[in-house]
Amino acid sequence: MAKPGGPFKTPPSRTLPAPAVAVQAMTASKRSHIPAFEVMRITDEIANRRADGHDVVSLCAGEPSARPVPGSIKPAGYTGPLGTMPLREAIAGHYRDWYDLDVDPTTVAVTTGSSGAFQLVFLAAFDPGDRVALASPGYPAYRNILTALGVQVVEIPTGPETRYQPTPELLDQAVQQHGSLAGLIIASPANPTGTMLQREELARLALWCRARGVPLISDEIYHGITFPEPGSPDPRGTSVLSVEPEAIVINSFSKYWGMTGWRLGWAILPEDLVAPLEALASNFALSPPAPAQELALTAFTPETYAERDQIVEGFARARALILDAAPQLNWGTAAPSDGAFYYYSELGPQLARFENSVDYARALLERANVAIVPGVDFDPVAGKQAVRLSYAAGEAAVAEALDRIIRFQNAG
Numbered sequence: 001m002a003k004p005g006g007p008f009k010t011p012p013s014r015t016l017p018a019p020a021v022a023v024q025a026m027t028a029s030k031r032s033h034i035p036a037f038e039v040m041r042i043t044d045e046i047a048n049r050r051a052d053g054h055d056v057v058s059l060c061a062g063e064p065s066a067r068p069v070p071g072s073i074k075p076a077g078y079t080g081p082l083g084t085m086p087l088r089e090a091i092a093g094h095y096r097d098w099y100d101l102d103v104d105p106t107t108v109a110v111t112t113g114s115s116g117a118f119q120l121v122f123l124a125a126f127d128p129g130d131r132v133a134l135a136s137p138g139y140p141a142y143r144n145i146l147t148a149l150g151v152q153v154v155e156i157p158t159g160p161e162t163r164y165q166p167t168p169e170l171l172d173q174a175v176q177q178h179g180s181l182a183g184l185i186i187a188s189p190a191n192p193t194g195t196m197l198q199r200e201e202l203a204r205l206a207l208w209c210r211a212r213g214v215p216l217i218s219d220e221i222y223h224g225i226t227f228p229e230p231g232s233p234d235p236r237g238t239s240v241l242s243v244e245p246e247a248i249v250i251n252s253f254s255k256y257w258g259m260t261g262w263r264l265g266w267a268i269l270p271e272d273l274v275a276p277l278e279a280l281a282s283n284f285a286l287s288p289p290a291p292a293q294e295l296a297l298t299a300f301t302p303e304t305y306a307e308r309d310q311i312v313e314g315f316a317r318a319r320a321l322i323l324d325a326a327p328q329l330n331w332g333t334a335a336p337s338d339g340a341f342y343y344y345s346e347l348g349p350q351l352a353r354f355e356n357s358v359d360y361a362r363a364l365l366e367r368a369n370v371a372i373v374p375g376v377d378f379d380p381v382a383g384k385q386a387v388r389l390s391y392a393a394g395e396a397a398v399a400e401a402l403d404r405i406i407r408f409q410n411a412g
């Protein structure tokens with residue numbers, strides 16, 4: 001006898017007619033075979049663990065928790081592909097205020113975060129097959145975007161001897177090994193190390209590039225989040241434009257201004273690159289986000305600078321907590337960070353108990369509910385021994401996380 005059927009009874013199986021044309025499996029392009037940005041994946045995992053009721057302290061994401069308050073939602077139209085002229089002028093004014101530099105507003109391109117600027121600038125400056133150098137460890141998206149664009153990445157291994165920054169000598173070695181370069185990307189303060197290039201070091205790199213006609217791209221996204229010695233000549237960071245007017249600057253409202261989710265950044269371009277970049281931007285993004293551009297007009301007032309500088313003072317206190325706790329952490333060599341909100345360190349003696357930094361970070365999250373980033377995101381080889389802590393989450397989160405890390409390690 002047939003069972004009485006409820007509303008959810010299994011439907012009888014049906015045989016679908018074979019399609020007239022065989023359906024091909026969709027194959028992803030070769031250029032899309034790049035690693036994901038691990039930090040963003042861990043961010044999802046943290047959200048899931050929190051949704052499951054775990055009290056997770058995250059020293060993972062590089063984003064300040066103090067953010068500007070959005071206004072009411074208004075309809076907003078497209079703007080020009082390189083942004084509104086009032087914002088481009090305001091950005092140029094920022095270079096006068098902070099760096100005593102004259103920037104022509106028509107050379108400023110407003111973009112969807114600095115991430116949007118990388119895509120457009122790399123497209124405008126490089127062709128497939130070009131070789132572009134960058135420091136390792138370094139921000140993974142440089143490497144991954146370049147790879148997706150068919151550009152050959154030349155990694156310059158760096159360590160404490162050069163404060164994890166490239167030097168002309170390291171570039172000479174890279175050219176000997178790989179051939180001539182079509183570009184150099186630098187970052188100061190850098191992610192993940194927080195180390196900075198002093199004016200003379202920047203000038204030497206710029207001279208090396210100029211002598212060889214190599215475009216120089218400087219990521220200055222962490223400018224303003226700096227911990228300078230008293231009397232330092234460039235307390236906000238040295239802009240590459242102070243030593244090389246033909247260099248390309250990339251910057252963003254994400255870090256110093258805490259506007260990560262508004263997706264707004266900018267590039268300052270040599271004149272020859274403005275029209276190509278405008279053509280690319282008008283096709284790729286049409287325009288940068290209009291409401292974000294409106295909010296960003298308030299970024300360059302004395303009140304906003306004062307407000308954001310107070311946040312940076314909080315980062316300095318969080319950084320001091322980590323530096324003070326370093327002996328108890330009992331890790332290995334740490335990068336001498338002068339800016340950004342990162343502490344990048346080898347795990348040293350801790351690796352006696354864990355295979356590598358990925359295993360260490362996983363165990364720390366599972367057993368102590370502290371999220372940190374294994375170094376492999378920033379350096380696929382030496383990063384197996386290192387981790388990055390972000391202290392953007394502030395003093396209280398850092399104090400709690402340090403306490404949990406030390407207890408986790410002592411528990412064995």
Ligand SMILES: Cc1ncc(COP(=O)(O)O)c(C=O)c1O
Binds near residue numbers: 062114139221263265
């Ligand atoms: C060095 C560096 N550059 C660029 C970015 C991208 O930032 P956004 O696209 O939000 O401007 C980041 C984000 O973490 C970063 O660390």
